Amino acid sequence: RKYGPFDRLGARRASLYLPQAATRTPGWARTQHRNLTSHLVYSHDRLVSPMRELERDSLPSPLSAAPLAVVGRGRAGGSLARAAELAGIEVRLAGRDEVAEACRGAGAVLLCVPDEAIASICELIASDPPPLVGHVSGATTLEALASAGASGAELFSIHPLQTFADAETPVEGTPAAIAGSGERALGFARRLTAALGMRPFEVPEENRAAYHAA
Secondary structure (H helix, E strand, O other): OOOOEEEEEOOOOOOOOOOOOOOOOOHHHHHHHHHHOOOOOEOOOOOEEEEHHHOOOOOOOOOOOOEEEEOOHHHHHHHHHHHHOOOOOOOOEEEEHHHHHHHHOOOEEOOOHHHHHHHHHHOOOOOOOOEEEOOOOOOOOHHHHHHHOOOOEEEEEEEEEEOOOOOOOOOOOOEEEEOOOOHHHHHHHHHHHOOOOOOOEEOHHHHHHHHHHH
């Protein structure tokens, strides 16, 4: 069902009470990728999933019940929007020409567009950005989001280490490199990826080139 020019996914409004994920900062992305394979932990003499354990210590997101705007109707954008919807998050999925309206009143926006388009799309919302602005590129630094940062937005990135066959590709269990302009942005990226079922690990900006080349 469509609401205005963009799709609003998720019939119920859900608070972005995203679970705090346990992460490690790797020296090299490949090593971290190997370390982040699926596992189970024991609790009270029974097997429980890591996500179940994380939910017990969940921390409220600074966004509370604000929607998440996902810009880009391609394979990555569609898959991540679907994962967020399944996680109970209110999602607005929009094309590039709908970014301004999709971001109006949103708590965060995730730009799922080609690397060369990130900066120009970000400039479209730079005058009044959501509190958190992110992209999904592995090679592009947060500098591409500087126009939104200049208006007070905090910046983050999420890079799932997988290919997307179509717009409904599952992301559960996928390692995801995260970065943030500060602790709040990094914490949001960590909690969002964990809520989507991914396994986040931090890649500092100064290590991004080595990470992407690995």
